[in-house]
Amino acid sequence: MKTFDPSTCINDYLVFGEFGDVNPSITDSSTFTFRNPGKMEELFDHEIEGCFLYSRHWNPINKYLSNALARFEDTESAQVTSSGMGAISSAILEICSSGDEVISGRTIYGGTYALFKNFLPKLGIKVKFVDLNDHKLIENSITDKTKIIYGESVSNPLLEILDIPKVSEIAKKYGLKFIVDNTFSPMIITPVRLGADITVHSMTKFINGTSDCVAGCICSTHDFIASLVDITSGATMLLGPVLDSFRAASILKNLHTLHLRIQKHSENAMFLAEEFEKLGVKVYYPGLRSNRHHGLLDSIRNEGFGFGGMIAIDAGDYNKAAQLMTRMQEEKVGYLAVSLGYFKTLFSSPGHSTSSEIPEEEQKKMGLSDGLVRFSIGLDNDIQPAYEKIKKCMKEINIIK
Ligand code: PLP
Secondary structure, three states: OEOOOHHHHHHOOOOOOOOOOOOOOOOOOOEOOOOOHHHHHHHHHOOOOOOOOEOOOOOHHHHHHHHHHHHHOOOOEEEEEOOHHHHHHHHHHHHOOOOOEEEEEOOOOHHHHHHHHHHHHHHOOEEEEEOOOOHHHHHHHOOOOEEEEEEEOEOOOOOOEOOHHHHHHHHHHOOOEEEEEOOOOOOOOOHHHHOOOEEEEEOOOOOOOOOOOOOEEEEEOHHHHHHHOOOOOOHHHHHOOOOOHHHHHHHHHHHOOHHHHHHHHHHHHHHHHHHHHHOOOEEEOOOOOOOOOHHHHHHHOEOOOOOOOEEEEEOOOHHHHHHHHHHHHHOOOEEEOOOOOOOOEEEEOHHHOOOOOOOHHHHHHOOOOOOEEEEEOOOOOOOHHHHHHHHHHHHHOOOOO
16 A cells, blocks of 8 residues: 555645735636736746736636645646546647547546547547456557557446556556546545556546536646647647636635545445445445455555545346436435535436446446446435435335345
8 A cells, every 4th residue: 555645735735815815816817917028928938937927828726726736646737627528638639649549448437438439530539448457458459659548547437446557567668648537536546656647637526526616637747737738739728628716716625625525435435335235236346345456446545545435336227226316316315416526425327327428339348237326425424324215215126125
């Protein structure tokens, strides 16, 4: 187990507002003044510390949030974006040109899958989907056109763990950039410490934690972030997925409670996963010793944050899954809603929602069954009552005896 503690990095991050405010001031301007035109010209050429030009490029509050994220992902630099998809697409397009290839894990978020399968080919970028646990297959899929290996640290929705140290060895051997989407496991996994080059997040999820906005980030080296914001050629500068500064301010405040939230999400998820397993339900949770990726996650995770707040169960078929979700919402276990990382429990059926972009045949190949229900477990102080309600619903629908 690694000894890195991302929460200390956040705790040590002290910034002051204009008048010594404990929360840095919100930037309420799209543009910034200069005392002389020469300085403006200089800024068009290269970044100048503490000097701002235009909010699509940088503004102070987005910089503060980006710096906090860089500390917590242990990277030299970071940039916030207006969505997780904005972060993923910008990172890919910064690296790839027409004719290039990407090797991607096949169990990934449906929106990312659709971007890779349907959109990137329009730009002449080809994506090969492989099982990233099959390291021979990764090597066999690499050609002289390959530029990127892309995967999710904890995959959506089957919660498979990416062997980041092993895949990063392959990426380094062939001179490829290794991008890891760490949306499901902030605090728990620090991909760059394990060998990844770029970490992306949908901050919409656990990092923000209040399901009131859409946001993302890219964490990497100074050089990579500088290339993204390059005024004449950078992907974020020119595609423009800029995060609104009011949102950056609220996300920065929420980031400071992330360590506590992740601990509680993990504690509640572990309890439910163990109880579901005892009931004989098929459970996917990498915190369970019976899970095939338990040992791997245990060997790469940061101590003290558990195994994450996501669980998936197999209800048997879609009909039962749909009935279970309807009944759980009626019983006030949580909400039948996509997304994750909220303080209330959320549940959805991936095959019929967040992974529906993936063709049925592919879903079968990756082991995504029709009866799968994905849970993002909430922050209930006592999770036992929620468990009792879920058990009651499972009995009614004949998922358990
Ligand atoms: N990555 C993962 C793992 C996700 O689950 C999602 C959204 O569900 C995204 C990326 C996309 O993020 P956003 O909705 O913030 O654009």
